[in-house]
Structure formats: structure tokens, C-alpha cells
Amino acid sequence: MESGFVYLYMSDEIGRARRQRDAELGIVRTRSGSTTTTPSTSSPPSPLSTGSPRSDPTSALQRSPTSPGRKDSVLSRSAKMDLFVGPGPFAVNTFAMPEKRRADAAAENEAEDLLLQSTPFETRDGRPYLRNTPYFLPCDLIELHRQSLRTMLNEEVFLAPTCAPFSSGLPKKVLEVGCGSGFWSSTCHDHFRSLGHDDVSFTGVDIVPLAPNLREQGVNWNFVQHDLRKFPWPFEEGEFDYIMVKDVSLGIPLEISQRFVDECVRVLGEDGTLEVWESDHILRCLVQHNQPPLWDSATRTYPITPALTFNTAQNRFIQDANSWIEQACEQRRLPPTPCGRVADMLSQEPDLLHKVASKRTAIPLTELSWEYSGGRRPSAGMKKHKCKGKTVECCPTADQSAIRHTALMTVIQKIESLEPVLKEYSGKNTEEWASWWANMMSSLLDQNGVASGECLEIGAWWTTKRRRSQ
Numbered sequence: 001m002e003s004g005f006v007y008l009y010m011s012d013e014i015g016r017a018r019r020q021r022d023a024e025l026g027i028v029r030t031r032s033g034s035t036t037t038t039p040s041t042s043s044p045p046s047p048l049s050t051g052s053p054r055s056d057p058t059s060a061l062q063r064s065p066t067s068p069g070r071k072d073s074v075l076s077r078s079a080k081m082d083l084f085v086g087p088g089p090f091a092v093n094t095f096a097m098p099e100k101r102r103a104d105a106a107a108e109n110e111a112e113d114l115l116l117q118s119t120p121f122e123t124r125d126g127r128p129y130l131r132n133t134p135y136f137l138p139c140d141l142i143e144l145h146r147q148s149l150r151t152m153l154n155e156e157v158f159l160a161p162t163c164a165p166f167s168s169g170l171p172k173k174v175l176e177v178g179c180g181s182g183f184w185s186s187t188c189h190d191h192f193r194s195l196g197h198d199d200v201s202f203t204g205v206d207i208v209p210l211a212p213n214l215r216e217q218g219v220n221w222n223f224v225q226h227d228l229r230k231f232p233w234p235f236e237e238g239e240f241d242y243i244m245v246k247d248v249s250l251g252i253p254l255e256i257s258q259r260f261v262d263e264c265v266r267v268l269g270e271d272g273t274l275e276v277w278e279s280d281h282i283l284r285c286l287v288q289h290n291q292p293p294l295w296d297s298a299t300r301t302y303p304i305t306p307a308l309t310f311n312t313a314q315n316r317f318i319q320d321a322n323s324w325i326e327q328a329c330e331q332r333r334l335p336p337t338p339c340g341r342v343a344d345m346l347s348q349e350p351d352l353l354h355k356v357a358s359k360r361t362a363i364p365l366t367e368l369s370w371e372y373s374g375g376r377r378p379s380a381g382m383k384k385h386k387c388k389g390k391t392v393e394c395c396p397t398a399d400q401s402a403i404r405h406t407a408l409m410t411v412i413q414k415i416e417s418l419e420p421v422l423k424e425y426s427g428k429n430t431e432e433w434a435s436w437w438a439n440m441m442s443s444l445l446d447q448n449g450v451a452s453g454e455c456l457e458i459g460a461w462w463t464t465k466r467r468r469s470q
């Protein structure tokens, strides 16, 4: 019930924000998603807002039933960005560099930092993106909504905003790394409070201040602006007892990913918990299996175990997007499939981290043609059916369908968010892109083009920092 409701609500709000942007840019979208541009007489939109100066892009959140206090804090967000002056120059890793190169690198680094602080965004295809960083998702309300929808989706599948068992008690001081809108901190605060644990402080760190002031929603919240590629981070050793790193893989190049984990470990206290949630940027296809359904009966998503096998995506548009995303990641030294790397990275530090555990899940993007015996979908109202001699639950509930549809919508919205890079790697001009986009929408939404098994892979990993004596 809840997830279906949340999905419909959020998607409506995302649609509203998108329509505002389209109107500004003179884009007319057909139902199947094709776009045409008409000359616009209005001034270009501010890179710091998703709507025109006349529109109120934040109205979307004002009525959010899931975030009652979000209204005012989000309202002030674009104003805060306009006024933003960041912290001082970041530290430079100058290890083993000759003096002159060190000075040059420091000057270059400082100039880059200053530029990022004074004008952090540049507009591409009408949306604001971070300048001078490898991160290639936009920083507007449409994208923040998409990320929040992903957070809700993960929480539906993992049943809570945290997977770690907290065997030595719930945490008191939490760090959300790459916090974006801070939506995870806000839901985690609610979750801990529902467990009777009120006295928890949350700190969010991000390269840009996208989060509202969660204090207005009753969260003990601090925001620290910092580029996570610069070490050390501005936190004390052992300062936090729980760190969440959620969906930041597109911000951290491969060559510093282990250093990134080390820094998480440094600021984590003994017996503290480090948790990572990620999703793959390249989509694969679940292979039809000959056993009874391997899905989790509550969510009808597929826990990733050795029994579950995958193929490359079959849908031609997903194949295209996969290939362009892979090229974009390769050029920026970012991981296209981060889920395959997290466990290894956490296991690199056996002297410091132990009890590494995980949950990984594949969420199909629609009902799959092979999920039912004989390939025939059971009629509505049927509760169970026989598959290979076993009786299994069959008809999806509204919640279960909403999980898949939400996954599909966040995939489509991500492709839309990646438009500038995907256009670049596809070599398509605006017209060709519009035609590709329309055909993709039609394939994915009207023709059920992902029924052979394309899925979104998500994962949660958690581990504990050893005590020095252990």
C-alpha cells in the first residue's frame, strides 16, 4: 500500500517539476516521450533551480505526506545555493612530488576549489551539473526527487533504512557521506525514533549544499561541505559510530576508492558500523531459471545468490544506454558496476574491519514473461499456482507491482538525468536524441520491452570496526 502510494505521489511530483522545465525550454513532450523544441522567449533558467524564476519548483515537496517538515527547508534551498560561500581551500595530497610540481599542483588545486566554491554548477541541456568533477548527474530538484525515490525503493526492499544489526546498541553519532538532499538521514532519524532512540545526531557531508536544514524537521543535523576526494576529511578520528555511504560511486574515481574506505574507517569509532548502499549503473537481465521462483515472497524481488544467473540486457535501448554509460564511466575512471566491488574493498582491511555482511537484490523492471508456469500470467484473484510441482504465490500485490514500476521509473529518470553525457557518447544530435528517447519510452512503457528480465541491482554491505585490542 505504502510503496504504491509513495511511488504514485513522487512520480507525479517529478512529472510536475519536469513539465516546468520543459515549458521553460520550449520542449513539447508527447505521451510516448518524444520531444520537440520550440523557440522560447523566456530567459534561460537559473542553474541553481529546476524551475523558472517565476515558478516554484519546491511546491512539489510542500504537500509531501512522507516529509511534513520538508517544505520550508527545501524552499530555502536554491536561495541558500545562491548565497553559498564554501569552506577554505582543500588539502592537497602532495606526497612524493618534486617541489615545483607540488607548487603547481597546489595552485591548480586551489584555483579549481575556488571555482567550484564560487560557481559550483554549469548548465547542460537546461539542468545544473557540478563543474570540474567526474560526477555527471544533475543537482536539481528533479534529480533529488529521483534519488529520494531510490532511497524509498531500497528501504522497501531492505525493510528499513539500515541493514546493520547494531548488536552493541543503536548509534549516537551518524555520518551520511555524499548526503545530497539528506533524505536518508531524515528517514533514518524517523526510524531510530520509532525504535525509541531519540538522541541521535546526524552529520551530512557533500561537495555542495543540497540538503535542507533538517533541524527544522526535528533532526539533530549538521551539514559540512567538503570534496570527498580531498583527504583528510574535516572530521576527527573515531568521531562517528555509524557511517552510511549511499550511492556515491559516481563521485569517487577508482584510484581513490580504497583511500576513501580508509578515511571512512579513520573517522569511525571502535565497534562502529560502516554501511554502504549502491546500485549498478549497467543493467543486466535475469536468466529464466528452471526452478520454482527464487524471489523473496514479500517483495517479489530476487535475492542475488549463486543460484541466480544473469545475461546481458536484451532490450536494445537498455543496451545502448549501458554502452554509453560504460564509456562515460571509463573515461572518468568511475565504476559502472560498483556492487561487484564493495565487498572486496571492505575486506581489504581485515585488521581494521570485521563481520562484513551483505544483502544484494535484483529488482525486475516489470512482470517477466517467464515467471509463471507455461509463461501464462495467472488471472487476477488467483492466489497460488503450481510451478514445477510446487505451489507458489503468484499474483503480485499492489505493493509488489509498485516496487517494480518504481524501479523502472527511476531507471528511465536516470537516463533522462544523464542526457548530456549519453548524447555525447552516442554521437547523436538533438533531433536524433529526441527520436531515440521517444522510441525508448515507447519500448519500455508501452511495449513492455523489459519483460525478458532486465533488472535493477541494488546492494547493502555493512561491517564493524575492530577494537584495537581485537
Ligand SMILES: C[S@@+](CC[C@H](N)C(=O)[O-])C[C@H]1O[C@@H](n2cnc3c(N)ncnc32)[C@H](O)[C@@H]1O
Pocket: 133, 135, 137, 147, 148, 151, 177, 178, 179, 180, 181, 182, 183, 184, 205, 206, 207, 208, 210, 226, 227, 228, 229, 245, 246, 247, 248, 250, 251, 252
Ligand atoms: C547520487 S547522489 C546520492 C545522494 C544521497 N546519498 C542519496 O542517496 O540520496 C551522489 C551525491 O554525491 C555528491 N558528490 C559527488 N561528488 C562528490 C565529491 N567529490 N565530494 C562530495 N560529494 C560528492 C553529489 O553532490 C551527490 O549529492
